[in-house]
Amino acid sequence: MTDEDWKYPQQPYRKNGWLQVDDNPPLKSPHKIYYEEYGNPDGEPVMFLHGGPGGTCTPNFSRFFDPERYRIILFDQRGCGKSVPNVAKDGAQAGLANNETSYLVDDIAKLRNHLEIKSKMHVFGGSWGSILAQAYAIKYPETVQTLILRGIWQATKQDLDYMYQGNAETYHKGPYNVTVPGSYLFYPEEWKEYVEIIPQNRRKDMIKAYKEIFDMVPRTPEQQETKRKALVAWSKWEEVISNIVPNTKNVGKYGSDEFATSFAQIENHYFTNNMFMENHYLIKNVERIKDIPIHIVHGRFDQVCPMYQADILVDALRNVGTEPASYVRTTAGHSALELENAMVLTNIMDNLPKMDHSKLPGTKVTGADATQSY
Incomplete structure (x- = not known):
């Protein structure tokens, strides 16, 4: 992607900060995740989950979304990016302590509560982010309006x-x-x-x-x-x-x-x-997300997460009696920033049914249970 390829111009973040999500015992450096907000503060909330584990968010990721329609939330997961402690700056002992899938899932819930998102939200994740998005939706399905998943990964x-x-x-x-x-x-x-x-x-x-x-x-x-x-x-x-x-x-x-x-x-x-997950945890629990509209985008030539992994998810959804809202195989590789992947993802977000989020009931979750078996 070049700057001219994006449909929406890069805008500065509207709000940013750090949220303490864990005391990180026995270490003295608590986990604080860094987040940024873009777009319309009264818009439909969309939570962006980066890849890795250990990748980071960049401002470009906000450009998949219409800034007039969406309230766009980017954040760096534990141990990486601008979150602290950082594995590179503060050492692996600090950055990897309490750094497991269950903690990351609950971090999403805590950030959602911190930002006072009272309605459901769209959850958008690729690669490792697709795993995290599904794991979050399995645990907190009542808070998810739509799942937008790119580069499905099973991680077996x-x-x-x-x-x-x-x-x-x-x-x-x-x-x-x-x-x-x-x-x-x-x-x-x-x-x-x-x-x-x-x-x-x-x-x-x-x-x-x-x-x-x-x-x-x-x-x-x-x-x-x-x-x-x-x-x-x-x-x-x-x-x-x-x-x-x-x-x-x-x-x-x-x-x-x-x-x-x-x-x-x-x-x-x-x-x-x-x-930090039970074998095939996502597939075994796919019934919990069968009522959530799921959009899947996968590069036909993806060599990080070959396409059969998306087909496994589609088959699992069909086995519980549902179909993905869409499944697009692009003539691209893995990266969300490859032109065709980015264009399809942007088009999906532009054409989602509008969400009357101002009238939805509150769905506050505790985000405190990091003991669930994953």
């Missing part, structure tokens, strides 16, 4: 292996052995860089091998450089494969030490803990 071992494992274990024997499925098939130069960070004898489980480096406390400059390179390699790999035509010479913030330190460690923290 199969899905993680496709993206992060591929042919890594046998790469040294034959990098062009393509009998194992994976994103690597489409990005061979970048895959080489990602794989060769890890010693040959530790490539059986790439996510685990990267975690060992991320968890290392460097004692020498050489160890510090090894860790830095690993963090950046992980971050760059995801950014490159998010675009059908990657800009390999400029991966932006994904190549910066600060962003990569936060992004890579938060993602790895979730991946090595099964996303």
Whole structure:
């Protein structure tokens, strides 16, 4: 997307702040999530959930929505962006403490209450944000008007292996052995860089091998450089494969030490803990969201979240007797900022049935229960 491609011009945020969502015991630095509001303060509320885990929001994300119609809320999830403590600035111990799916779900509810949203709201999430949006809707369905989901992710071992494992274990024997499925098939130069960070004898489980480096406390400059390179390699790999035509010479913030330190460690923290969710939790609980209109946008050439993952969700909805409100397969890759994805998402938001939010009853939720099994 270029500036001219967007339907709506970039506007400054109307309001911003930090909301304390957790005391973060036994640490002394409580979690405070950073948020921004754009658009019409009296408009239909839409909650934007960024990807990752460990990504951040940027002002561009507000441009999917008509600022005259919508009250647009962006926020950085725990440990990343402008939220504090930040994994990169304050350390993994602080940033990853109490950083699990159940906490993030309840953070949405707490932010909703803090902003005094009395009606239902549209919930818009892509990639990891699509998981978080569904998990929130499963727990708090009475607060959700519409789900708009892009780049559906199931985050099973199969899905993680496709993206992060591929042919890594046998790469040294034959990098062009393509009998194992994976994103690597489409990005061979970048895959080489990602794989060769890890010693040959530790490539059986790439996510685990990267975690060992991320968890290392460097004692020498050489160890510090090894860790830095690993963090950046992980971050760059995801950014490159998010675009059908990657800009390999400029991966932006994904190549910066600060962003990569936060992004890579938060993602790895979730991946090595099964996303802090019961296996197939979203699919098993899809009946709880069957009455919510669900719009799905998925790039046909997505190599972060291959399209079969969206089909799994559609099949699950049909199995409980409902259809998605729309399911659009674009000729694009993963990123929400690829032109066709962005245009379709904007069009969906422009054409949602208008919500008479001023007359809806209050639906305050506590947002305090972080003990639910996910």
